[in-house]
Amino acid sequence: xxxxxxxxxxxxxxxxxxxxxxxxxxxxxxxxxxxxxxxxxxxxxxxxxxxxxxxxxxxxxxxxxxxxxxxxxxxxxxxxxxxxxxxxxxxxxxxxxxxxxxxxxxxxxxxxxxxxxxxxxxxxxxxxxxxxxxxxxxxxxxxxxxxxxxxxxxxxxxxxxxxxxxxxxxxxxxxxxxxxxxxxxxxxxxxxxxxxxxxxxxxxxxxxxxxxxxxxxxxxxxxxxxxxxxxxxxxxxxxxxxxxxxxxxxxxxxxxxx
Amino acid sequence: xxxxxxxxxxxxxxxxxxxxxxxxxxxxxxxxxxxxxxxxxxxxxxxxxxxxxxxxxxxxxxxxxxxxxxxxxxxxxxxxxxxxxxxxxxxxxxxxxxxxxxxxxxxxxxxxxxxxxxxxxxxxxxxxxxxxxxxxxxxxxxxxxxxxxxxxxxxxxxxxxxxxxxxxxxxxxxxxxxxxxxxxxxxxxxxxxxxxxxxxxxxxxxxxxxxxxxxxxxxxxxxxxxxxxxxxxxxxxxxxxxxxxxxxxxxxxxxxxxxxxxxxxxxxxxxxxxxxxxxxxxxxxxxxxxxxxxxxxxxxxxxxxxxxxxxxxxxxxxxxxxxxxxxxxxxxxxxxxxxxxxxxxxxxxxxxxxxxxxxxxxxxxxxxxxxxxxxxxxxxxxxxxxxxxxxxxxxxxxxxxxxxxxxxxxxxxxxxxxxxx
Numbered sequence: 001x002x003x004x005x006x007x008x009x010x011x012x013x014x015x016x017x018x019x020x021x022x023x024x025x026x027x028x029x030x031x032x033x034x035x036x037x038x039x040x041x042x043x044x045x046x047x048x049x050x051x052x053x054x055x056x057x058x059x060x061x062x063x064x065x066x067x068x069x070x071x072x073x074x075x076x077x078x079x080x081x082x083x084x085x086x087x088x089x090x091x092x093x094x095x096x097x098x099x100x101x102x103x104x105x106x107x108x109x110x111x112x113x114x115x116x117x118x119x120x121x122x123x124x125x126x127x128x129x130x131x132x133x134x135x136x137x138x139x140x141x142x143x144x145x146x147x148x149x150x151x152x153x154x155x156x157x158x159x160x161x162x163x164x165x166x167x168x169x170x171x172x173x174x175x176x177x178x179x180x181x182x183x184x185x186x187x188x189x190x191x192x193x194x195x196x197x198x199x200x201x202x203x204x205x206x207x208x209x210x211x212x213x214x215x216x217x218x219x220x221x222x223x224x225x226x227x228x229x230x231x232x233x234x235x236x237x238x239x240x241x242x243x244x245x246x247x248x249x250x251x252x253x254x255x256x257x258x
Numbered sequence: 259x260x261x262x263x264x265x266x267x268x269x270x271x272x273x274x275x276x277x278x279x280x281x282x283x284x285x286x287x288x289x290x291x292x293x294x295x296x297x298x299x300x301x302x303x304x305x306x307x308x309x310x311x312x313x314x315x316x317x318x319x320x321x322x323x324x325x326x327x328x329x330x331x332x333x334x335x336x337x338x339x340x341x342x343x344x345x346x347x348x349x350x351x352x353x354x355x356x357x358x359x360x361x362x363x364x365x366x367x368x369x370x371x372x373x374x375x376x377x378x379x380x381x382x383x384x385x386x387x388x389x390x391x392x393x394x395x396x397x398x399x400x401x402x403x404x405x406x407x408x409x410x411x412x413x414x415x416x417x418x419x420x421x422x423x424x425x426x427x428x429x430x431x432x433x434x435x436x437x438x439x440x441x442x443x444x445x446x447x448x449x450x451x452x453x454x455x456x457x458x459x460x461x462x463x464x465x466x467x468x469x470x471x472x473x474x475x476x477x478x479x480x481x482x483x484x485x486x487x488x489x490x491x492x493x494x495x496x497x498x499x500x501x502x503x504x505x506x507x508x509x510x511x512x513x514x515x516x517x518x519x520x521x522x523x524x525x526x527x528x529x530x531x532x533x534x535x536x537x538x539x540x541x542x543x544x545x546x547x548x549x550x551x552x553x554x555x556x557x558x559x560x561x562x563x564x565x566x567x568x569x570x571x572x573x574x575x576x577x578x579x580x581x582x583x584x585x586x587x588x589x590x591x592x593x594x595x596x597x598x599x600x601x602x603x604x605x606x607x608x609x610x611x612x613x614x615x616x617x618x619x620x621x622x623x624x625x626x627x628x629x630x631x632x633x634x635x636x637x638x639x640x641x642x643x644x645x646x647x648x649x650x651x652x653x654x655x656x657x658x659x660x661x662x663x664x665x666x667x668x669x670x671x672x673x674x675x676x677x678x679x
Contacts, residue, residue: 107615108608109622131298132305136360144359164289165296165398169359217264218356224264225357228271229318230308233517233532239311243304253362254306 003042006032008049012079015087016056018049019094028095032087059094066097071105078119080153089115127154131161133244134173135253137205137219138212144171147204147251153178163189176201204251219253226254267353269343273323273334274369277426277482278514280304282315282364282399284477285421295358295365295398297421302399303364316367316401317357321345321383325371329439330526331428331487333519334371347386351394358398365399365421366390376407376446384412387419399477404454406446413453414474422477422509425450430495434488438525454479455507478509485540486516486533487526491563496543500554503547513540539565546572549603550596568660573599576636577652584646587623587639588613600633632659 006021006029008014015032022028025047031040039046063072075093078086092112097104108114129150136144144166155175159182162173167186174181176196183192200206208216249255286299304313320334322344328336354366368386372379383402390396402420404413417423425447429435432444454475461474481502483495499511515537518529543565546552550572557571558564566574576583576599585594587609595606608626612618619639624630635647635655647655 104615106611108626109612109616109618111625114608114625128303131303134361138360146361161296161298166294166359167289168292168294214356218360221264221267221353222357222360222362224268225271225317225319226306226308226314228268229275229312229314230310231275231312231517232310234310234312234515234534236311237309240307240309243311243313244307252306253360 001030002027002044003031003040004029005039005043005046006049007035007046008032009051010034011051012076013053013056014049014051015079015090016059016094017051019059019091019098020052020055021047021049022091022095023098029091032091033084037084059098062098063094066100066103067105068103071103074105074117074120077123077157078116080157081119081123082153083119086116086119089119123152123154123157126150126152127157129248130154130158133248133252134162135251136171137253138215139206139210140212142170142212144169145174145200145206146171147174147176147181147201148248149177149251150175151247155180155182159189174201176204205256223254263349263353266343266345266349267319269341270320270323270345271318273340273371274318274320274367276333276514276517276519277318277367277369277403278312278512279367279401279424279480279482279510280313280315280318281480281510282401284509285399287397287476289397290395293395293397294355295396297364297397297399305361305363315364316399317354317363317365318367319345319350319353319369321350321368321370321379321386322373323371324373326374327372327439327441329428329442330520330523331438331484331516335520338520347382347389350386351389354390355394355396358396363398365396365401367401367403369403370405372405376405377409377412380405380408380412380416384416384419387416391419401477404450406442406450408450410453413450414457417454417457417475418472420475422480423454423475424480424482425454426482427498428482428484429488430483430490430498431488434490438487451479451481451505455505458507475507478507480510480512481508482512482514484516485513485537486529491558492536492540492543492565493558493560493563495540496547496554496558499544500547511544513537513544535567536565539567539571543571546575551593569656570599572597573632573659576647577656580647580652583636584638584648585636587618587637598633598636600629600631600636602627635659 004027006018008018018032029047075090078090089112093116096110096112104110104113108117130148134146134148136146139145155173159173162171163184170185172181172183172192174194179196180191180193182189194201200210282297282302283299285297287297289296302315304315306314308314323334324342324344325334325336333340357363358365368383370379370383387400387402390400400420401422401424402416404416404423404425406425427447429438435442435444457474458478461471464471465473485495502508502511515532515534516529517532518526520526543557546557547554556575565571576597582597585598587595592606592610595601595609596603605626605628609618612622617640619641620630623633623639634644635650638646
């Protein structure tokens with residue numbers, strides 16, 4: 001079998017276009033990667049996928065005929081994991097369903113379908129983690145500032161929850177790993193990027209001059225509560241770390257040192 | 259909000275922390291115009307985990323820790339010399355709102371010591387939740403303790419504002435309760451429970467006719483039992499839980515391993531450590547009742563009045579019933595697959611979905627997350643050749659599964675075996 005490599009721009013539409021190209025060329029890749037990644041030592045052919053919304057739309061239409069709404073959102077959500085190893089699994093997931101007379105979304109004995117579904121679950125779980133572990137600090141101008149480094153790109157999935165919950169308070173939620181965030185002004189949500197050399201983007205903590213008047217007091221109250229609620233006879237750091245991994249502690253008011 | 263609030267928060271949290279109920283689940287409600295907050299349902303949201311590994315979902319605190327009762331197991335009993343404090347309504351409301359706005363919590367869990375009489379206390383609790391809901395338009399989660407002995411009118415009023423209400427049974431047996439808490443009886447616990455239940459059912463009927471009729475305690479009720487403070491068997495505890503789950507509004511029974519807070523009281527056993535393993539086994543049994551379609555008599559009976567601490571209750575059941583196994587993964591109904599040790603709700607669902615497309619093999623099971631170390635003794639899937647419980651007999655399977663896992667040894671290191679190893 002010739003070693004064929006597809007290069008694409010790592011967008012979801014790009015992925016769908018890659019599927020379209022494969023059927024149009026009647027040749028299927030062994031590897032899909034971005035043009036920035038180094039090519040393997042041996043290969044026969046490189047095909048460059050040029051993302052095309054119309055082609056992507058046709059593939060999506062074909063999928064809509066076979067798959068349930070849940071399975072379709074499973075595809076788009078799993079893509080937010082940004083895992084390079086997902087690419088081939090997702091590609092084969094789509095092809096298998098196009099080739100099959102019935103939708104295969106529940107055949108979890110299939111390696112690709114199980115992998116995509118598991119990735120979907122992980123991304124959903126990371127979304128929950130964002131809803132759990134974002135901590136807002138109130139700034140002097142009344143804006144609530146929250147920062148995090150989630151494993152996957154889940155901010156777009158979580159933002160509707162925050163908008164609904166905190167409808168009457170302006171806030172910023174920033175994903176420092178991916179260098180973007182959302183600002184909500186009590187009406188609309190806008191995507192923002194900031195100069196990350198500012199001290200509160202480095203440490204995640206607002207400087208005391210930038211804080212609202214009673215912010216420090218409430219942080220102290222929260223730390224006090226966190227200490228007081230613990231039952232000393234039952235100390236269990238292993239379970240604490242399992243449910244609240246250390247990688248989130250940097251931005252947790254109750255866990256980061258002053 | 260001052261330094262004094264800080265002190266109060268500390269005292270009242272220390273007093274409230276032995277209540278184990280934590281969840282913020284059971285209601286899905288999006289925000290209303292001009293309101294603050296929503297509830298997400300599902301498994302709820304845990305915002306943090308304390309150093310003891312317990313989740314922090316709600317601001318769990320008390321209105322006051324002064325109490326006129328003298329229950330032997332309780333840290334806040336009248337005869338204890340501990341610092342006492344009382345929140346003002348304003349303090350408590352402001353704490354809840356400000357914590358909520360910073361995404362520290364899902365809402366409020368409010369309890370109280372009993373002052374003057376149950377109705378007086380209940381009235382003040384109701385005032386706080388009413389203020390939160392109506393004046394501050396708080397739309398997050400509220401879990402309110404119903405004070406044992408409170409009147410029907412007050413319970414009905416409270417339920418209009420709370421998402422979940424709870425009355426704690428604490429002791430699963432009335433004689434033991436009488437001994438440890440002479441001022442309480444089962445009636446004072448069950449009466450508010452049935453008030454809540456009746457009102458919930460009435461409100462459901464009402465909502466069928468009027469879509470906008472107010473909801474009453476939409477997340478149902480919960481309760482808690484203390485484990486290890488009395489000589490009661492797991493059988494008694496679980497039978498009571500099972501009877502409670504048969505009631506239409508009971509959502510959760512919590513088990514709280516007894517912590518020896520009042521060491522001087524001779525009516526209580528002296529425990530060096532809280533019975534954490536037993537508590538864990540009880541939760542496992544509770545899960546079997548709620549999600550695995552087990553009946554309570556299958557888990558504990560008069561022959562086995564207590565849960566085995568060495569193995570989990572599902573495995574224990576399987577070892578007592580070798581005649582049910584091995585289960586054919588490709589043919590058996592879902593209910594039977596769910597009974598296999600090492601297979602949970604998630605993998606059982608994956609299995610029954612996948613086998614419609616083709617044969618499911620051991621390799622697939624492993625990928626799906628089945629614990630094959632356990633499950634292999636109880637299943638066949640056509641190709642698996644390892645011996646099952648039928649060939650090995652239950653006692654041998656048990657021996658293999660409880661054997662301590664071998665430590666990894668560094669083979670380049672010289673070993674000096676000591677006699678006691």
